[in-house]
Structures are given as C-alpha cells and as structure tokens.
Amino acid sequence: MTAPQMAEIAALVGDPARANILSTLFDGRALTATELSLAARVTPQTASSHLARMTQAGLLVVLKQGRHRYYRLASPLVAQMLEGIMAVAAAAPPRYRPRTAQEDRLRLARTCYDHFAGILGVSIADALCERRHVILSDDGGEVTESGLAFLNDLGARFPAQTRRPFCRHCLDWTERRFHLSGVVGAAITARCFDLGWVRRERHPRALQITPKGREGFRRSFGFSI
Numbered sequence: 001m002t003a004p005q006m007a008e009i010a011a012l013v014g015d016p017a018r019a020n021i022l023s024t025l026f027d028g029r030a031l032t033a034t035e036l037s038l039a040a041r042v043t044p045q046t047a048s049s050h051l052a053r054m055t056q057a058g059l060l061v062v063l064k065q066g067r068h069r070y071y072r073l074a075s076p077l078v079a080q081m082l083e084g085i086m087a088v089a090a091a092a093p094p095r096y097r098p099r100t101a102q103e104d105r106l107r108l109a110r111t112c113y114d115h116f117a118g119i120l121g122v123s124i125a126d127a128l129c130e131r132r133h134v135i136l137s138d139d140g141g142e143v144t145e146s147g148l149a150f151l152n153d154l155g156a157r158f159p160a161q162t163r164r165p166f167c168r169h170c171l172d173w174t175e176r177r178f179h180l181s182g183v184v185g186a187a188i189t190a191r192c193f194d195l196g197w198v199r200r201e202r203h204p205r206a207l208q209i210t211p212k213g214r215e216g217f218r219r220s221f222g223f224s225i
Contacts (some may be wrong), residue, residue, distance in 0.1 A: 020040040025060070026073070026205055031070060034212065084171060089173070120198075121172060121179030123217075124179070142167065197216045
C-alpha cells in the first residue's frame with residue numbers, strides 16, 4: 001500500500017458518519033442503506049454517498065437479495081484494522097467522563113466481527129493458552145492436538161475450505177490484550193450462540209451471557225464471568 005492509498009483509507013475511516021457506519025457493521029451483519037443512515041444519523045442520500053465511497057475503497061461489499069441491497073464489512077482484515085484503530089484510540093490520554101452502562105456491557109462481552117471480544121474473548125484466549133490448546137506467537141496462533149480434541153468435544157465446526165488463517169490473535173481495544181480471531185475464534189463464537197450461552201442485546205455488538213452460559217464457560221473453559 002502506498003502513502004496516498006493509506007491516506008485515503010484513513011480519511012474514509014476518520015469521518016464521524018462513516019466511522020459510525022463501520023462500527024455498526026462491526027458485528028458481521030449485513031444492513032441496508034436505510035438502517036445504516038439511521039445508525040449514522042445522516043440522511044439516506046448522505047449515507048448512500050458514504051457507502052459508495054467505502055465500497056469503492058474496498059472497505060465494504062454489497063450483497064444483493066432481490067430488490068434489496070445490503071452492506072457489510074468486506075473482510076475480517078477490515079474488522080482487524082478497525083479493532084486496531086480502537087485500541088490506539090483507547091490508549092490515548094483519557095478525557096475523563098463517567099463510563100456508561102452500555103460501555104460496561106461492551107467491555108464484558110461483545111463481538112468483534114464474527115468472534116468474541118472484551119473480557120469474555122480475552123478469558124477464552126487465556127484459558128486455551130494456559131491449557132496449551134492454543135499457542136500464540138507474533139505470527140499468529142497454532143492449535144495443538146489437545147486443542148483440536150477440545151474444540152471437537154465442544155462441538156465447534158470448521159469450514160472445509162477457507163482462506164482465513166486457522167487461528168490468529170486480535171488486540172482487544174478495551175482489555176489491551178489478545179483475543180482469538182480467525183476460523184477458530186469464529187467457530188467458538190458460533191458454537192456458543194448455538195448452545196445458548198450468549199445472546200445479543202439491543203446494542204448490535206453487546207452480548208448477554210446467559211445463566212447457562214456462565215455455567216458452560218466455567219465447566220468447559222474453567223473461568224467464571
């Protein structure tokens with residue numbers, strides 16, 4: 001990537017309305033232009049202009065379903081870039097203000113594109129690393145034989161063919177530590193939804209850990225949350 005290309009991406013992400021749109025899509029969903037205009041608090045015409053620019057730049061892709069058009073993040077790489085920006089922003093000198101209840105819920109458990117983040121995501125990564133089910137390095141992560149057995153017992157399922165790294169780490173912007181992304185992070189998250197351990201809250205990224213989930217995480221991963 002050249003410096004002008006990097007500046008173009010930075011300018012796109014740096015606009016408040018476009019940042020709101022990207023943040024709304026951060027949970028991996030595909031939404032219409034109307035839904036995104038409401039999230040960004042701009043007119044539908046303005047939202048369409050923003051969406052066209054971000055699609056042209058490769059940040060978003062368009063999914064067509066009949067007469068409807070849905071927008072989502074173009075790839076996990078875009079989500080990883082946004083998470084990195086959030087981590088840098090969170091590390092900046094703070095301007096004091098009381099933390100809201102919504103921010104507390106996001107810190108406890110949320111989605112980062114298609115995988116867990118927040119205290120929940122970091123706790124899962126810590127548990128798997130402590131048991132040597134996953135070994136993380138600067139280059140990514142390796143799932144060990146015991147890790148594959150654990151994930152199989154959990155009921156996690158993996159796509160037969162994928163170009164995504166099997167296991168990698170992602171810097172968590174609230175905890176300043178790593179959670180798991182890649183195919184492994186997505187598979188664990190999907191399985192926990194299937195088991196009823198978590199469910200979505202009104203905020204699109206915030207998650208509620210159910211009583212069944214608290215017991216499941218304690219029993220399977222060895223931590224209380």
